């Protein structure tokens with residue numbers, strides 16, 4: 001379930017800094033294109049301001065019965081509108097190009113940050129909520145950028161140009177129209193702020209909803225067998241309903257803008273009509289002035305309206321940017337030291353020296369563990385669920401750093417070597433097989449499509465995967481994504497084993513599968529695993545009695561502590577915790593309940 005993004009936003013204060021940061025980091029590199037857009041904007045505004053001037057001049061000329069203007073005005077209008085039209089097209093095309101590029105740049109940064117970052121950072125939010133950062137949030141950001149680059153620039157410039165035209169036609173009337181503006185500005189700003197607050201709550205709620213939906217779909221099998229449909233439907237209904245209420249509220253707030261601007265426009269027009277009528281009567285104004293001025297007012301009213309709406313869109317984007325930077329600004333804690341060197345693994349002896357590990361201050365998962373995992377041998381971890389087996393395993397590739405003590409491989413503290421070289425020496429085979437949506441070849445060869453063919457086949461043969469791969473329509477080039485469903489659990493496991501054979505790392509971390517495969521698959525997988533373990537330093541979370549019995553050393557854990565170590569025979573003779581666990585589980589052929 002998505003955790004609530006508990007960030008409280010102080011809207012007015014952080015709007016500018018965050019927009020400026022966005023400008024500096026993402027928009028500024030495209031200054032060249034932006035300048036081009038600006039030139040087009042000036043053209044658009046300039047041509048727009050000519051409309052009222054043309055109307056005024058044409059009407060005045062008609063009144064004077066001037067012949068020339070009848071010929072010139074239509075041609076002039078065509079030229080002006082054509083220039084404006086093409087400029088608008090250019091501006092839209094350029095804007096879309098730049099904005100899409102900025103979006104892609106920002107998404108890549110976010111993705112790299114998450115992939116390079118700590119496991120704990122990714123684990124803090126549901127994957128559905130994180131996915132949403134890439135989708136919904138970017139629609140807000142993109143929308144705001146597009147509107148700023150097109151509507152905002154164009155409309156601001158148009159308003160300025162039209163106001164200049166208005167002043168030229170009749171400065172006193174312009175002044176009178178301007179009196180209305182201060183009355184509408186504050187309510188518009190208030191609505192904008194309200195919308196941004198609502199956008200944040202809506203996004204949090206949508207994050208929770210996305211988490212709920214993806215969880216239930218992933219766990220559909222379980223949900224059905226436990227008759228959980230009504231429970232899930234109830235949870236979903238309340239989540240959908242909360243989103244609905246927030247959206248209705250936001251739509252109502254947004255809806256208030258248009259009438260507000262409409263009324264303001266009406267008041268301005270009425271005032272102008274009254275004033276100008278009065279001035280025409282007094283002989284201070286012409287009919288041309290009147291027509292030109294009203295044209296200008298109408299021309300300005302549309303941009304003023306859209307600018308009013310723009311503030312709401314920007315507020316939503318700022319809320320999305322706050323969420324974006326909250327992730328991107330989080331510094332990873334697991335980093336290479338400046339003088340980190342590649343690790344040198346000769347034998348692969350792993351030593352935990354007084355290791356303490358806490359997930360949080362109050363969750364001690366490993367409590368002063370000292371243990372030597374001998375090189376080239378198999379060490380089995382057994383113990384009750386929650387005793388700390390997986391935690392110990394995840395410390396070896398440095399997915400987490402020890403809270404206290406040290407983890408040393410062949411005499412080198414793993415915090416002092418590069419993470420890349422460390423992980424190069426470790427293969428992980430886990431019960432939840434992770435295949436990437438790519439070819440079988442790429443899945444075995446760790447993402448490299450240009451890898452050595454012979455080695456790939458050798459690895460697949462060692463994992464007893466070659467035969468079934470050859471039966472697939474495109475052999476090693478078959479896509480795992482499209483045929484993922486057609487692969488059986490055992491086949492998927494064998495591909496993941498082939499990957500470990502291909503990597504050929506001296507240290508093997510193995511989380512044995514608990515789900516039973518059919519006996520033929522099971523036999524093949526077991527054979528392959530045994531072959532893989534041979535000669536490597538293997539740390540295995542053992543669920544099968546056979547694995548435990550054959551292990552060179554068994555480590556029994558309880559509540560984050562090691563309570564016994566020894567071989568199977570030694571521990572049975574000792575008749576302690578292991579012997580009890582063994583007798584208890586003997587009937588199930590499972591040594592540590594998952």
Ligand SMILES: Nc1ncnc2c1ncn2[C@@H]1O[C@H](COP(=O)(O)OP(=O)(O)OP(=O)(O)O)[C@@H](O)[C@H]1O
Nearest residue numbers: 359363365384385386387388389390391392593594
């Ligand atoms: N990401 C996490 N955040 C907080 N606490 C965690 C996290 N992962 C595990 N724990 C806690 O740490 C302790 C050890 O968990 P761990 O997963 O290592 O046990 P385990 O022996 O591997 O259990 P199992 O056999 O069920 O996988 C447990 O109390 C567990 O609740």
